[in-house]
Amino acid sequence: MGQDPLRGGARSTTLSILRIADTVREVFAAASGLDPSWFSFNSRGACPTCRGRGHITTELAFLDDVSLPCDACGGLRFNPKALGVRVDGASIADVLASTPAEARELFSAHPDVVSALDWVQRTGLSYIPVGRSLDTFSGGEKQRLLLARHLSDPRRDPADRIILDEPTSGLHPTDVDTINILFDDLLDEGATLVVVEHNLRVVSRADHVIDIGPGAGSDGGRLIFAGTPAEILRDDDSLTGKALAVASSPHS
Numbered sequence: 001m002g003q004d005p006l007r008g009g010a011r012s013t014t015l016s017i018l019r020i021a022d023t024v025r026e027v028f029a030a031a032s033g034l035d036p037s038w039f040s041f042n043s044r045g046a047c048p049t050c051r052g053r054g055h056i057t058t059e060l061a062f063l064d065d066v067s068l069p070c071d072a073c074g075g076l077r078f079n080p081k082a083l084g085v086r087v088d089g090a091s092i093a094d095v096l097a098s099t100p101a102e103a104r105e106l107f108s109a110h111p112d113v114v115s116a117l118d119w120v121q122r123t124g125l126s127y128i129p130v131g132r133s134l135d136t137f138s139g140g141e142k143q144r145l146l147l148a149r150h151l152s153d154p155r156r157d158p159a160d161r162i163i164l165d166e167p168t169s170g171l172h173p174t175d176v177d178t179i180n181i182l183f184d185d186l187l188d189e190g191a192t193l194v195v196v197e198h199n200l201r202v203v204s205r206a207d208h209v210i211d212i213g214p215g216a217g218s219d220g221g222r223l224i225f226a227g228t229p230a231e232i233l234r235d236d237d238s239l240t241g242k243a244l245a246v247a248s249s250p251h252s
């Protein structure tokens with residue numbers, strides 16, 4: 001997977017990053033006879049008051065800017081003409097507010113949407129509405145969205161090498177298991193995973209652990225240990241090994 005950072009912020013969403021926003025707009029266009037651009041808050045669908053941002057930012061001299069929800073659209077980002085169109089009872093704003101599972105249901109006749117949203121759920125992003133702005137994503141959430149986009153590409157090689165930097169940051173412990181299951185599936189398909197990670201639930205399931213230390217930042221940089229999780233438990237120099245031993249103790 002490339003290092004390509006996710007571009008765009010307030011103007012990008014899960015749908016646009018996964019390249020399925022056009023399908024969603026075309027469904028609304030077909031239902032209404034309007035051009036698809038009416039169902040983009042970056043285009044003709046934009047609320048004229050906030051220009052599709054959903055909020056109004058006021059710059060104050062000597063103080064931080066103040067941002068308030070837009071009164072005209074109620075923060076929905078679209079104009080009344082766009083919001084008036086419904087597909088199975090849902091407006092375009094309803095779609096953007098829905099979870100990946102809800103959006104998948106609504107667009108179940110569209111294989112590209114179904115496939116992309118399945119990957120979103122498997123990467124542990126099932127709690128994020130599909131229209132949430134990318135600039136509100138944590139680093140770990142962006143990593144996982146980038147992974148979902150890569151995995152949803154039909155041209156990808158299942159045996160490719162995937163490098164991830166702290167993909168579990170910001171994840172609830174139960175969602176870490178979702179990621180671990182996905183990692184197992186990718187390995188079964190032949191992928192090689194290189195994961196920079198502190199989460200012990202991920203570290204303990206690796207085939208090979210490389211522990212760099214002894215501390216963080218300028219206190220680190222030395223190779224402390226390399227080997228299997230079982231071996232690191234017995235390594236006296238590795239803080240990771242000690243933490244892993246405590247975490248896997250039945251008395252902890």
Ligand SMILES: [Zn+2]
Binds near residue numbers: 047050051054055
């Ligand atoms: Zn507005």
